[in-house]
Amino acid sequence: MIRAGIIGATGYAGAELVRMLSGHPDAEISAVGSVSYEGKPLSGVYPAYYRLCDKICENEKDVIKKSDVVFAALPSGLSQEIAEECFCAGKFFIDMGADFRLKSEKDYRRWYHGKFIFPELHEKAAYGLPELFRENIKGSKLVANPGCYATAVPLALAPALESGFVSPDGIIADCSSGVTGSGRKTTQNTHFPELNESMTAYKAGCHRHTPEMEQTLSTVSGKETHITFVPHLIPVSRGILATCYAKLKPGVTMEQLRNAYGKRYGREFFIRLLPDGRTADIKNVRLSNFCDISLHIDSHTETLIAVSAIDNMVKGSAGQAMQNMNLMLGLDEKAGLTSLPPAF
Known part of the structure; x- marks a missing residue:
């Protein structure tokens, strides 16, 4: 069995990874790390894990020592030194943060x-969006x-851009996210009385996932691509709905678009291209690693409307991290990730 360690296991992303790795056929959780709860059982932080994962939270060095692959579910700025330590020790490392x-x-x-503390490590790092960059991930050590938005938006737009069916200019990504995307630490806008029966835009035009999305879309299109990105916070625990608008090139039809998306995603297990007449819905991907995509055309303005839905904690975080681990280690890419989303 592959020994998997999680640093930052008491945050939402880390805790979700614990839940998902517990069902992996070829991996076992070797250690969990937390600064805030070191010395305490994980099940004391998350009672749902009682008698299922009672591992004691340890420091990061002990987690690395006990693991073959290390996941870091940490805020930005905290992973580079850990990555260097793992790399020198011959461990596989998956950074779930932004470093x-x-x-x-x-x-x-x-x-x-x-800043890039270890520039040579950044050169070795593979970007872990499997449906677009699978071959780069296979065998990589880092x-x-x-990010969650940086998964949902590029997956919605990539086939249209790489086929040249839409303009790389003037793209708009209008996204809504569940509150788990804000992390476990409560702030005023995630406090129940503030969030309940509310919907608000935040970090409009200045969200940190913007350059990451532009980097991916520029790579797949072969042209410099810029987007206007506005995220919204909605009163649900999980899910991202990305409604993306792109100007169609003259004469492009829905049939051409569906062919392009089918060619790109037809063999992708975790991408579900919905039939005409259906619209992607976060309810239908909850607790799963699936990304549902629906395509629509506004014929009045000649605009493609591509809608994607993911669970921000799974395909947007822990599930995708596990998918990357499978690729890195030469396992079945779907291992531990094939359970059906709840029907209700």
Whole structure:
């Protein structure tokens, strides 16, 4: 069995990874790490795990020592030294934070106010969006797990852009996210009386996932691509709905678009291209690693409307991290990830 360790196991992303790895046929949780709860059982933090995962939270060095593959579910700025330690020790490392997602240090400085401490590691890091960059991930020792919005938006738009059916200019991504995307620490806008019966935009035009999405879309299109991105907070626990608008090139039809999406995603187990007449809905991907995509055309303005739905804690975080682990280690890519979403 592969020994998997989780640093930052008491945050939402880390705890979700614990839940998912517990059902993996080829891996076992070797250690869990937490600074805030070191010395305490994980089930004391999350009672749902009582008698199922009672592992004691340890420090990061002990987690690394006990593991073949290490996941870091940490805020940005905290993973680079851990990645270096894992790399030197011959461990596989998956960063669920943002430290290795951007290829440009200039962009990292601008959006995250940090620097590349180990530039050579950044050159080795593979960007972990399997449906677009699978071959880069296979066999890699270091993978940057994408952000949640940076998963939903590129998956919605990539086939249209790489086929040249839409303009790379003027793209708009209008997204809504469940509150788990804000993390476990409560803030005023995630406090129940503030969030309940509410919907609000936040970080409009300045969200940190913007350069990551542009980086991916520029890569697949072969042209510099910029987007206007506005995320919204909605009163649900899980899910991201990304409604993306892109200007169609003259004469492009729905049949051409569906053919392009079918060619790109037809063999992708975790991408479900919905039939005409259906619209992607976060309810239908809850607790799963699936990304549902629906395509629509506004003929009045000649605009493609591509809608994607993911569970931000699974395909947008822990599930995708496990999918990346499977690829890195040469396992079945779907291992531990095939359970059906709840029907209600």
